[in-house]
Amino acid sequence: MKAAACVCVRSVYIPPDPSIDPPYRKRKSALSSSASTIDPAVARDLLARARQARANAYAPYSRFPVGAALLAADGRVFTGCNVENASYGLGNCAERVAIGKAVSEGAREFAAIAVTGPEDGTACAPCGACRQVLSEFGPDLPVVTPSGNAEGYQLTSMGQLLPGAFGPAALAASQRDR
Ligand SMILES: [Zn+2]
Numbered sequence: 001m002k003a004a005a006c007v008c009v010r011s012v013y014i015p016p017d018p019s020i021d022p023p024y025r026k027r028k029s030a031l032s033s034s035a036s037t038i039d040p041a042v043a044r045d046l047l048a049r050a051r052q053a054r055a056n057a058y059a060p061y062s063r064f065p066v067g068a069a070l071l072a073a074d075g076r077v078f079t080g081c082n083v084e085n086a087s088y089g090l091g092n093c094a095e096r097v098a099i100g101k102a103v104s105e106g107a108r109e110f111a112a113i114a115v116t117g118p119e120d121g122t123a124c125a126p127c128g129a130c131r132q133v134l135s136e137f138g139p140d141l142p143v144v145t146p147s148g149n150a151e152g153y154q155l156t157s158m159g160q161l162l163p164g165a166f167g168p169a170a171l172a173a174s175q176r177d178r
Pocket residue numbers: 093094095096126127128129130131
């Protein structure tokens with residue numbers, strides 16, 4: 001029997017959908033955006049990509065498909081979906097699939113992430129585990145989720161979702177104290 005391939009480490013870069021205008025390729029300022037200033041076109045584009053990724057979710061147990069789209073500082077977009085397992089605890093979230101794909105492809109700086117759950121008009125915040133993992137690479141990363149408002153999305157940041165996060169600085173401080 002052929003061994004199953006790990007979906008987390010498959011080739012990651014999804015070329016831009018030609019039907020979607022990639023605004024971040026034209027507006028470099030979007031790559032340095034903060035949670036309060038992210039380009040709305042970038043936010044909507046990432047959310048659209050997260051919805052596309054959600055279509056691949058493997059969620060037969062929770063029946064809660066999630067998609068994520070992570071924008072790297074170099075303009076690449078890495079997507080992810082949740083990948084569950086019959087051994088429930090081994091399931092992985094869309095956000096951590098996306099960041100694993102990104103880091104394995106050499107991306108470590110990120111401009112924003114969009115996350116969507118099953119409902120297009122309902123916010124879907126990253127779980128605690130994903131907040132910790134995302135914070136490692138972007139303690140102030142803008143986070144886009146769906147919303148029923150006029151903009152079609154709502155914006156928050158990792159700093160708001162995980163204030164006082166444990167991160168590399170805490171370990172460095174510990175090393176200095178020894
Ligand atoms: Zn999660």
